[in-house]
Structures are given as structure tokens and as C-alpha cells.
Amino acid sequence: MDDPSRAPDFSFVHAADLHLDTPFKGIGSTAPHVARQLREASLAAFDSLVELCLERRVAFLVVAGDVYDGPERGLRAQLRFRDGLARLSDAGISSFVVHGNHDPVETGWSALSGPWPELVTIFGTGTVKAVPVEVGGIPAATVQGVSFAQRGERQNLALRFAHRAGPGIQVGVLHCNVQGAASGYDDYSPCSLDDLRGIGLDYWALGHVHARMVLSGRSGSDEPWVVYPGNLQARSPKPSERGMKGAVVAHVHAGRVADLEPVGCDVVRFGLVEVDIGNIADLAELRARLVAASRDGLASSDGRSLVLRAQLVGQSELHLDLRRPGTLEDLLVALRGDFAEYQPFCWWDSIDDRSRPTVDIDAARAGSDFAADLIRLADQLGPILESDESAVEYLAAELSEGLPGTLRTRRVLEQLLKSPNLSPAELVDRALVLALGALEGDGH
Amino acid sequence: MRVTGFHIDGFGALADLGFDDLSPGLVIVSGPNEAGKSTLLDFLTTMLFGFPTRRDNPRFRAPVRGGRHGGQLTFSEGSRRTPGDDRQWRIERYAGPHKLVSIRRPDGASASEEDLRRALGGADEALFRAVFAVDLTDLGSAEAVGRDDVRELLFSASIVGQRRSAARAMSELQRQRLELARLRQGDALANRLLADLEDVRRSLTEASREAADYPARHAELLGLEAEVARAREQAELNERRTRDLEVLIRLWDVLERKRTAEQHVAGWTEPGPLNAWLETQATELQALRSACSGQLAHLSQLDDLSNQRRGIEQSILAAMGSLGSSWDRERIRTSGGWIGLMDDARRFRVSLGEREANWRTARALAEDADGAPELTGLLDSDGAGATIASCAPEVDPERQARLVSELRKNLAEQRLLMAEQQADQRRSGPSEGPLSASSVFSVALVAFAIVALSVVAALARSAPAVRVICIAMAVAGCALLAVTIAARRRLLDPTPAEKTVVATVSDRVVARVAELATALGLPNTPSDSDLETAAEAIDRARDLERSHDEDRRRTTAALQRRKFAHESLTMALEDLEAERDSFAAWKLVQGLGPALSPDGVLESLTTLQEAWKNLGALDRVDAKIDQLRAEVSQFGARLARLSTGLRERGGEAESLETDPARALDELCGSLAETVEVRATRTSLLQAVDEASAELERSFGLGPQALRLRAELETGEVLAWTQERAELEPARADARSRLEQLVRAHQDASNELRDIAGSARMSELEQARLGLEQELEEVLKSWAVLGCARLLLERTLKRHEQEHQPAVLARAGDRFAKVTGGRYTRLLPSLGDEGAREAIRVLSTVGAEIDASSLSRGSVEQLYLCLRLGLAETFAERSEALPLILDDVLVNFDPGRAVSVAEALAETAEHHQVLFLTCHPHLEQLVRTVAPEAQVVRLERI
Helix, strand or coil: CCCHHHCCCEEEEEEECCCECCCCCCCCCCCHHHHHHHHHHHHHHHHHHHHHHHHHCCCEEEEECCCECCCCCCHHHHHHHHHHHHHHHHCCCEEEEECCCCCCCCCCCCCCCCCCCCCEEECCCCCCEEEEEEECCEEEEEEEECCCCCCCCCCCHHHHCCCCCCCCEEEEEEECEECCCCCCCCCCCEECHHHHHHHCCCEEEEECCCCCEEEECCCCCCCCEEEECCECCCCCCCHHHECCCEEEEEEEECCEEEEEEEEECCCEEEEEEEEEHHHCCCHHHHHHHHHHHHHHHHHCCCCCEEEEEEEEECECCHHHHHHCCCHHHHHHHHHHHHCCCCCCCEEEEEEEECCECCCCHHHHHCCCCHHHHHHHHHHHHHHHHHHCHHHHHHHHHHHCCCCCHHHHHCCHHHHHHHCCCCCHHHHHHHHHHHHHHHHHHHCC | CEEEEEEEEEECCEEEEEECCCCCCEEEEECCCCCCHHHHHHHHHHHHHCCCCCCCCCCCCCCCCCCCCEEEEEEECCCCCCCCCCCEEEEEEECCCCCEEEEECCCCCECCHHHHHHHCCCCCHHHHHHHHEECHHHHCCCCHHHCHHHHHHHHCCCECCECCCHHHHHHHHHHHHHHHCCCCCCCCHHHHHHHHHHHHHHHHHHHHHHHHCHHHHHHHHHHHHHHHHHHHHHHHHHHHHHHHHHHHHHHHHHHHHHHHHHHHHHCCCCCCHHHHHHHHCHHHHHHHHHHHHHHHHHHHHHHHHHHHHHHHHHHHHHHHHHHCCCCCHHHHHHCCCHHHHHHHHHHHHHHHHHHHHHHHHHHHHHHHHHCCHHHCCCCCCCCCCCCCCCCCCCCCHHHHHHHHHHHHHHHHHHHHHHHHHHHHHHHCCCCCCCCCHHHHHHHHHHHHHHHHHHHHHHHCCCCHHHHHHHHHHHHHHHHHHHHHHHHHHHHHCCCHHHHHHHHHHHHHHHHHHHHHHHHHCCCCCCCHHHHHHHHHHHHHHHHHHHHHHHHHHHHHHHHHHHHHHHHHHHHHHHHHHHHHHHHHHHHHHHCCCCCCCHHHHHHHHHHHHHHHHHHHHHHHHHHHHHHHHHHHHHHHHHHHHHHHHHHHCCCCCHHHHHCHHHHHHHHHHHHHHHHHHHHHHHHHHHHHHHHHHHHHHHHCCCHHHHHHHHHHHHCCHHHHHHHHHHHHHHHHHHHHHHHHHHHHHHHHHHHHHHHHHCCHHHHHHHHHHHHHHHHHHHHHHHHHHHHHHHHHHHHHHHHHHHHHHHHHHHHHHHHHHHCCCCEEEEECCCCCCCCCCCCEEEECCCCEEEHHHCCHHHHHHHHHHHHHHHHHHHHHHCCCCCEEEECCCCCCCHHHHHHHHHHHHHHCCCCCEEEEECCHHHHHHHHHHCCCCEEEECCCC
16 A cells, blocks of 8 residues: 555455354253254354444455355355355455365355355465455455365465455465464464564464464554454364354454454353362352352353353262262262353353372382282383373273274274364373272272 | 181081081091081081072081071181280171171171272182182182182282272273173174264265255256256147137137127118107106106096095085085184083083082972871971970879889789698698698709719719809709708798797788879779780780880971971082073173073084085195196197197197097107117127127237137137147147147156255264264273273283292102102293193103192192292281181092191191091091191081
């Protein structure tokens, strides 16, 4: 922009990782009314996104990949996505969309045979395409983007972008993994923050990381904005999925992105309630603590429904009650019953009991009895499993004895032990606590 | 721990058997076969660990010799006797319906089974039976020693300060694992989840396939839409042609009607001047025709009314003649008050009549009073006055009657006195008086009878009235009786004084009689006839006096009546005259003739009434006549105007004057013809208009309308009809096909919409992930449980491996001694498994011999040594429990028996050993080896 003072002020919305009409992961079976709302959550969040664009009268919307959850792309999701963008187009709001690793272009299935609405741009694969945007008839921005051709895109697509001569801000839309930004994400279209900064765009609208992150840029500086808005609707109880989810509204003033405004579009939020049972006398008190946590969560969720997971830690005699078969299940049922009539709902997904018995393991380890031998054996086993993958495989094979054939042949336990869901160290630790508790409980 | 005593109430063959103060060391329990040694072993075990749960367990041993099933056992903590070891645990157990378990600590406090088990070093019955309570059957094998729970108790009996069972923990963990998953098809959680997951995945595959068909189905839908459009077009083409043909067929008739009507209209001729004029006069003509018959009736009515008027006029004139010259028509018309006059006249007639009648009645009454017979001769000549003559008698009959009566009394008294005097005279001689004695007695008898009857009757049950009568009769009887007694007394007792008095009285009576007779004009001594004559004269005088009194009364009454009658007559006359004067005054006021009687007045007023009415009727008739004449005149004028019109237009008008009814009918007939013709024309014109309008409406506008009009003009009706018939099947086919296609399109559209809007994929995905998540959680639990169990198992194994060598070394040393050095060591098995059975022994020559290869005696010695070693090992880690050995030396040769006895004596230094035997030589052998051993004898049962 030659003369920033002539540039129009406007806003645009940056969203990513919509994963429309995809199920929630990591939660078990739910009550029908919860399941129904969970099923609709991603679509409802997208509706909220469309409403946000319409209410704010933004100049355009960018969607940085993973619109759908898989190449099969739910039919409902496709139709809903098209209809939403059509509403924006009818309102004069442009939409720019790239596909990511979950919905790559070439392996995707499309139920939409007709053309997209007029103001919708679906960026293709290969080369980066640039589309100018006008606001009130004045050139205001140039939006560039490129989609994943295949799921396992390993090329640094960011390097295909370039600063384009022309008025307005330069916005790049890309689904990628900025190395070092976040862990636990597949390294698709890997790039570095420096790669992005060096290209000369004003705003990088990224997708892939589900946590909202501003890797670069701040109000009043000239450094380019590099932003992950996070996913539109949380999909699992994982830490990165907790808290508010939605989009980012970028406010453009005097030819530059002045500031960002995160806006929640989600309808269901995930939360973890950690409770130390050390000071809790009995199950009734534990339940009361969890109920109070539920109420606090609902009060601070801004009208959203909640899916909560309890994590019990600490040492207490209560551990023996919790270890008794059926106790956790009963507690879970009771908690769910406490909030059965709530709307927005509060669904207790599970109770993760990581509490320990009152046995002083360190003291017991120093002894010479059976318990000491048990603890010492566990102490030896943990490091072995951590360091020796074959030991894990051996253990998994041994533990698989007695499982149904399907699970054994698929080596499900081995996969589980190699996944972050149950590390060998965690397995041994929990097993030791369980064994000690079993020994302790035998006397009662 | 050592058993200090026991008492058996009833247990198997033992009853009421007990021992106190058992030695802490070696105790020889000796007795013959069937003395109950094995039963004692079971009893001691039962007391420590409880009765078997099942009654059919051989060790249950129900009492066969009486006594309550159970007994007591005491034991001290510690295997040696120490000061104050009288502190004993006391166990009391009884089975059966009155089951009892009583465990008391040395301080007397109640204790639980768990407390007891702790006191027993954590040993359970299995361990006790395997190691400490051994008979020959157990001795030949180490199977019992090899059990997991026994081994665990032996080698790893203590953790974390309390003794707990790792084996039980492992078992519990395994149980939990089995709830989570089973190897094969089962109802464990993981198995169910797998099955559900399989179903969901299958459904998901189907749903995915269905969703994947969406584009193809969408294309099909578009194809169907095109087909529907084509079919609709063809159907509409058929429909349109059919409608056109129906229109043509229908409109052809319309066109024909139009054409015919137009032809008729074209041939229409206008009516002539007269008919045209008649049309204008149609209303008047019809009105005259309607009024013609009324006109004739009016003329007839006029004649009738004239005749009626003449009659009325004559009546009026006659009435006026009757009323007199003072009455003219005007006066009659205005005499509307004749109704009130008639009422007055009628009232006068009544009142005068009544008064005249009254006067006549009074006059008749006065005449009657004057002529009354009582007044005959009494009235003056003018009849005004009358006097009543006096007729008083010469003597007073009433005085005469009194004199006669007194005379009669004196005469009677005189005669009575004379009779008494005569009676006195007779009493002085025989004489019979009127009151003879017999009479007096008779009377007295009668009186007595009356009294008696009356009393009887009164006492009898009779009515009160009868009783009163009887009492009265009794009283009368008594009176009569008293009188009779008095008379008798007088009769019987006359005195001289009495006789003097009688004479005096008799004289005075005679004088009086004479006086009275004289007054009456009778002789001095009148007879009864004289008296009767005098009495009759007196009666006659009385009758005459009464007759005079009657005559005077009648005359007085007649005079009164006459006076009243004349007064009434005078009043009636005055009243009559007054009314006549009033009537005369009224007639004068009303202008009626003074001579007219009330009836005459009424007659004149009736005539007036008739005349007044006739004058009214005359007026009405005159008005009607005037009205009829006006109508007749009006009709004539209208007829004259019609006639003039006809004449002016050359029509025949004469008949209107001569016979208007017929002429009017003819004129109306002519008019009707004209009107009908005109209506027909109007109808035709309307038909033409309607047909034109329908054609316009049916055809519409535009080229299609022009084409149809042109086609209609061809008039190919038959061709149209045939074409329509031929078109019908094609039309039905097209319609049917269109319906089918529309239905198919609708179905496809619905299906597509359902697929598009279906949340099934999402539901299934969510279900799949939910199940996978649950399965993962189950697998986590499975893995953790398995790992925990593995840790326990490995630890247990390691623990056993660490402690087992000590046991084997200890047992090996003892076995070497027992065998006199023939076998030097015991070795564990080579493999992990089977170690419990496959103990090997090392001979002095270094040969490893499997235990199973040894002789029976050697094997029993080996396992006995092993048990002694285990017992000592257990004692080191936990508690030194007593050993109860039932004839374990039986199969040993004497040398080895001594060695084993020495081993037992050695063991008895730390454990209480109850050595049960039925062999005296073995008892002796043990006593020889261990002289301090306590001997307890059991007698044969």
C-alpha cells in the first residue's frame, strides 16, 4: 500500500481445523441428549462462525485447512459448509479456503457437483494462487493460499508463497506445522517461523495446531503475524482441546493488522477437574467436590456445555474405596445424574483415578519384605520398558494373554503401550499402586 | 504357640475327653487302634481353624458317642513355657443348630477369627494341614506343600507390617481381568465392546457406501427431473389437444345455435301500427280487461242501492209521522240522547207500577180490616171508633172453689173422727176396725218382704240404678214397717186422753163444716152429691169467665189491624202521587206529551230510535251510490279513451261500446300474439349473444384461438370425436407415466435429502469412537491389572527362590542325619515349574536322585524333614506352630525311626510336637530318645 492513510479499515476472520461433522474423540458412550448435541457441535460452531462474519460485516473469511475430518468428508458437513459460505457470499463476504492433511484435495470425496458460490475461493494444490480483495471498491488485501494434495504433505509449502506487488495487506493461508511451535502434531508441510517471516506477508493464517497460538506479531509492530487460531470446536479431552475454541478476528487499520480478537465459536467445551483426595474423607465429599467443580465450570463457560474429566490424585484411605470394583462407575453415574437436567449440559466423561494408597512406598522400598521386593521389581521394570522397545513388545505380548484373538492379532496392547495414552512408566506405576493396594486391601 | 489343653464334648468317636497342661515340648499321645488319634488331629485342627463348611467333609466328624459337637482348646503364645504363661487363648467351637464360636484373648477379651489367624502367624488351615498336621497319607507327598497359597505363606508371609496374601491379591486381580476380557466369546466387557464395535463398523461401512452414492444418486435425480419434465410436456400436449377437441365438439353446438338464432332474427318483421299502439296500451288494456267484470257488478249494485234507499226513506217518513210534527229530520239526527231517555222511561214505568201496586194492596188491606167480624157492630157509622162491652160474673168462682175444698177436708176429718170414736167403742167390745191386727200384720209382712228383697237385690250384682231403686224400696219398706208398728201400737194401746182430744176436735170440725156449707148455700151437713153439684157450678162459672176474656182480646186485635191498614193506605197513596208528579215533570222537560204513560213514552222513543238509525243508513247508502257512480264514470271514460284511440288507428271501436268485455278480450288476444313474437326475438338475440360470448371465452385470444376458430369453422365434428377417442389411451399412458416419474422423483429426492441431512454417519462415527475409547480404557485397565499381577507373581517367585534354599538346606541337613549320611543335600528342581514335586536328593557319591525314585520310607522321611524345615522357616518369619504327627514313624526301619525321633525331639525344642501313635514300640522308642516327653494316653473307644 503506497499510502496507508487511504487504505480502508476492515476486519477479517481467520479460522482453521473445522473438522466438520466429525465425532468427538477420547470420550466414551454418552447419554442420548449429550450425544445429539456433541454430534451437532462442530456444525453449530461453523454456523456460529458464519454468524460472526455476518454480524461483524467482515471483509473476508479465511479457513486454513482441515475443513473436514477425513477424505470421506461427511455429506452433511459438505452441504453445511457450502450453504454457510453461500450465505457469506450472498452478504458480499468473500471466503478463502485451503485443504489440509485431513481433507487433502486429491484424495477427497466431494458430494458437491456444482460450482461454489461466487465469492468463494477454494485454493488448489501445487502453486500458490493470489486473489485480491476490495473493500468498498478499494483494493484492501491480497489473499494467497495453497491446499494439500495428499494427506502426507511433507514439502514446505510456505516457501511457495511470495510477496505480491499490490495494494492492501498480504495474507497467506496455509495448513502447516511450524516446527517447534507445538508438540504432538504430525509434521505436515513443515516450515519454520523464520521461513514464514522471511516471505514478506503481513499475516499468516495458519491451521493444523489445535491450540490458539500467536507465533509472531503484536500490536503496533511491523513484524508479520503468524497465527494459529486453534480449532473451531474442541474434539477431545486432550489438553490442547480444553478451554475456549473458535476463530480470530483480525482488525486491519491503516493498512496493517492492528490487533487480534479471539472469539469463541464453540458450543461444547472440555475441562479437566483434578482433585487431590488427600483431604477428602469419603466418597460423598469427593462427589460434592466434583459437583462444585461442575457448577464452577458451567458458570464460567459462557453458556457452553461442558464435557468434564475428573482426575483423582493424592494419597488417602479413600483410595481403597475407589479401588473397589464398581465404585468409580457408580460415582460417574451419580455425577451424570446430578446434571442430567442441565442445559447447557455438563457431562462427566470419566474419572481417572491416579490416587495412591496410604502406603509409604519409599519407606516400604527400604524394607526387606515382600512389598519391598515388589517395589524394587517395579523400579527395575520401569526403566527397562522405557529404554527397550522389545521389552515393551514382550510385556505387551505377555499381558495380551487371555485377550480375545482379535485384540491379540492386532497387537492392540503393544500399540497402546507405545502410544502416549499409556506409557510404560505410567503402566508400571499404576500397576505397582494397584498391586500394593491389592495386598493392602486383602487384610480388610 | 503351643496347645496347653483341650476338651472334646463330642467329635467323631471321641466324647467328653480332655487334657490339661500339655507339655510345650514333645507330647506322646498314645493309644491303640481305633482310640481316636486321627479324630484328635482333626479336632485340634478344627478348633484352630473352624469346622468344614460342608457336613459331608470327612473332617466334619459329627459325634457318634453323644456330646455336643465341638469342644474347647487353649493355647499359649510362645512355644516354650515361660513365667506367666498361664495367659492363654481360649477357643470354643461348636457346630450344629446351636453353633457357637468363642475366641478369647489371654486377657479375656473377645477376639475375631482374623485375630486368631494373626496369633497363628497368618497360617490358614491349608498351610497347617500341609506342614504342621501330618498323617501317613499326607506324608508320602509334598503336593499340599506345593500349593501357591501354602508356598506364599511359607516364603513370603509378611509385607508392609501385616501379613497379607499376595496369592489372593493375584487371584483378585485375575478375577478383575476376567471381568474385563475373556479369551473367547464371553460376556466380559471387552468382548461386548468388540462385538458392538464390529456392528458399528459394519453399519458405518454401509452408511459410508450410501453416502458415497450421493453424487450418483444426485445425478439420477437430475435425470429423473428431466424425464419428469419430458413426460409432463407430453402429458400436457395430450391434455391440451383433448381439451381443444372437447371445446371444438362442445362449441360446434354453440356455433350452430348461434347461426340458427341469427337466421331467425334476420327473418323478423315488425308489427303493424295498431299492434304497435296496442303494445303501448298493453297495461291499460289489461287493466280495463280486468276491471270490466267489476264494472258490471257496480251497475248492478247501484240498482240495489237505489231500491234500498227508497225503503229507508219510507220508514223515516212513517216514524216522523208517529213522532209528531215537532220532530223533523234534523231533530231526529241530533237526538242522540234517546238511549238515556229510554232508560229513564223504563225506570218511571217500573217505579209507577210498583207504587200503584202498593197503593192497591194497602187499599185492600184497609177494606179487609174494616170488614173484620170482631168489629161488627162495634164500629161507628163512619167506622171511626169502637167500644168493648163489660161482662164481669156475679160470684167469684175461685173463692167458691176454695170453700168447697176446705169443706171437703173438714168433712173428711169429721168422718175420720167419727170412725175413731166408733173404733174405740168397738175395742171396748169386739169389733173390727178399719185397721185390724191382721191387716197391720199383713202390711208389716209385706213391708218386711219388700225390705228383704230390696237388700238382696242391692247386694246382688246389679246396675247402680237398680241398686238405688232397691235401696229406696228398702227405705220405703222400713217406713211402712215403722208406720205399721205404730199403728199396731195405737191399735193395741188407745188411751183416755186420746179419746178426749178426739172428741174436742170432732166438735170443731162439725162446726166448721156447717159454716162452710152455709157459705156455699149447702146444707150444714152436705153430702157428697151436694159437694159435687157445688163443684160443677163453680166449673161452669170458670168457663164463662174464660169465654169473655177471649172475645175482648180478639176485638182489640182487630181494631189495631184496622188502624195500621188505614195508615198504610194513606202513605201508599201519597207515594204514588209524588211519583206521578215526578214523571209528569220529566215528560214536560223532555218535550213528551203530558198524557203519555211510561209505555207510551217508550213506544215513541223506539220509533225515534228506528228513525235515527234509518237516517244513518240512508247517508251510507247515498255515499256508496256516489262512489259507485264515480267508478262507473271513470271506467267509462277510460273505455272512451281506448275507443277513441282505436278509432284514430282504424280499429273497430263500436264493439267497445256495445260489448266491452268481448271487445277487450279480443284486443288482449291480439296484444298477446305481438308480445310472444317480440319475446321470441329477444330470446334469439340473447342466444346469439351468449353463443358469441362462450365462443370468445372458450377460444380466448392469440394464435391458438384463431387456429381453433378456424378449425371450428370447418365443422369436422365426427373427425374431432374420433380423434378424441383415439387420443384417450395415449393420454392415460402419459398421465400414468408422469405420475410414476413424479413419484420416483419424489422418492429419490426424499432419499437424497435424507442422506444429505442424515446424522447417521456422524452418530456411527461417534459411536465407533466412543466404543474404541471405552475399549482402550478397558485395555488400559487390563494392562494395569495384568502388570500388577505380573509384578506380584514375579515378586512372589523371586521371594520364594530367595528363601527356598534355606529351607532345602535345613531339610537336607536333617535328611542327611536321618539317612545316616546316605544323602547329603536336597536340590531344587531344574525348571521353574514342577519344583514343588521334583525335589532331588544328592547322594554321598554325588548322584542327583529324583525324590520319586526313593523308597517309600525314604520319601516319607524326606518330606517329613522338608516339613520340619518349612515349619522352622515359617517360625522364623512368623510363628512357631505346634506339629501334630500321626504315626509318621510306622514305615521307618528302626534305625531311621530313632533318627527321626531324635529329629522330632530336636524340633520339639522350638515347637510343640504332638506325636500320636498306636504302636507301643514307637512310644517306647520316642520316650527313649526323649525321656522328658509327656505321655498322654487315649483309651480304646
